[in-house]
Amino acid sequence: MSKPVILTGLRANNDLHIGNYFGALLPTVDMATSKAGEFQVNLFVPDLHSFTTPIDHSKLAAQIDHNLRLFVAAGLPVHNPDVHIYRQSYIPAHSELTWILDCFTGMGEMGRMTQFKDKSAKLNEDRISVGLFNYPVLMAADILLYGAAYVPVGDDQTQHLEFARDIAARFNNQFGDILTIPLPVRKQHEFFGKDQGLRIRDLQDPTKKMSKSDESGKGIIFMGDDPAAAAKKVMGAATDSVGSIHYDYASQPGISNLLEIYSLLNRQPIADVAVEWEGKSSYGELKSSVADLVRDFLSGFQEQLAAVDSKALYAKLEADEEAMGTVARNTLHAVQKAVGLRA
Numbered sequence: 416m417s418k419p420v421i422l423t424g425l426r427a428n429n430d431l432h433i434g435n436y437f438g439a440l441l442p443t444v445d446m447a448t449s450k451a452g453e454f455q456v457n458l459f460v461p462d463l464h465s466f467t468t469p470i471d472h473s474k475l476a477a478q479i480d481h482n483l484r485l486f487v488a489a490g491l492p493v494h495n496p497d498v499h500i501y502r503q504s505y506i507p508a509h510s511e512l513t514w515i516l517d518c519f520t521g522m523g524e525m526g527r528m529t530q531f532k533d534k535s536a537k538l539n540e541d542r543i544s545v546g547l548f549n550y551p552v553l554m555a556a557d558i559l560l561y562g563a564a565y566v567p568v569g570d571d572q573t574q575h576l577e578f579a580r581d582i583a584a585r586f587n588n589q590f591g592d593i594l595t596i597p598l599p600v601r602k603q604h605e606f607f608g609k610d611q612g613l614r615i616r617d618l619q620d621p622t623k624k625m626s627k628s629d630e631s632g633k634g635i636i637f638m639g640d641d642p643a644a645a646a647k648k649v650m651g652a653a654t655d656s657v658g659s660i661h662y663d664y665a666s667q668p669g670i671s672n673l674l675e676i677y678s679l680l681n682r683q684p685i686a687d688v689a690v691e692w693e694g695k696s697s698y699g700e701l702k703s704s705v706a707d708l709v710r711d712f713l714s715g716f717q718e719q720l721a722a723v724d725s726k727a728l729y730a731k732l733e734a735d736e737e738a739m740g741t742v743a744r745n746t747l748h749a750v751q752k753a754v755g756l757r758a
Contacts, residue, residue, distance in 0.1 A: 418497065421450055422457040422563035425486055425500070427465040428478040433636045433709075434615035434625035436489070437679050444490045446567065446607070451497040457561055457739065458491070460502045463509065464554070467547040468534060485638060487728055488720040499735040503557065506736060508743035512556040513549070515750055516582055519589075520552055524581075528574055555579035560743040562595035567607045573600045590753035594746075613675045613685060618652040621668035638720075642713040646706035649673070654698050662689035670698070673705050680708035 447456045535543045558579050568576045583594040615625045619634035636645045654669040664671045678685040751757040
């Protein structure tokens, strides 16, 4: 590959909500649009990662298809020759390299991973899978197979990126300069930026972020929600008894969350939105304005989603899987030769 490689994953399962859309999906689309040309952009579906914790496997294939279509509907430049989309499980080298790297990884390294400790604490002991424990090794293989120097990571993934660097350096020290070591977290943040932007909160409990773990569904707006039903959720959003609108998460988290949703959907800086609504006393007016924006946004996006050309999408997907499969096999073969599995 002649161009430096950027690599990131596209969510494989679970419904996306508007917090995912603005916090993850759009930034990925913007990155791919702006970086393709100067860089090769690998956007892969981490479908093997999707069941490190229990899921409904009967829905997985349909969810993968739906989420691929969501990215295309959001504007992912899939026809750019420097943008590659592929499913992890369709390229066997991901699993094969993981096993080899497993044998150079210590139990203590994996046991110290914060995300493993956090997720496993929420499960019964007999439901904690080896896959959850082993997740960072597969993530390292995802990166190292393609010589990716640039990997956008959130705070919850920084340990995993550093592990990918450690295992690549360890392998190279023993067998020679075979694997490309991705740049450290600091350099990643310099390259991609670390601006966290606005983060949409739960409509019923604005002290926490919007999350699919909301069992009632009243506090979360899914991208597939009926637009009128989503608007109704906004009208039922929790506010407060202050009686005056101020952008202040400490004292008015519900109002501040509505202002941020308004900002994102109306494409206005939050500072301008805060000034526009400052001191107004009608919470109902703010809710109605946000509800209208939500309804219009979902209606428009769902029209774009329905218009996605599935035949063209899968032709692109299959062509990229063949091309990226070749790249991955070449890296795997070099590793296999190094450890004595190939002459």
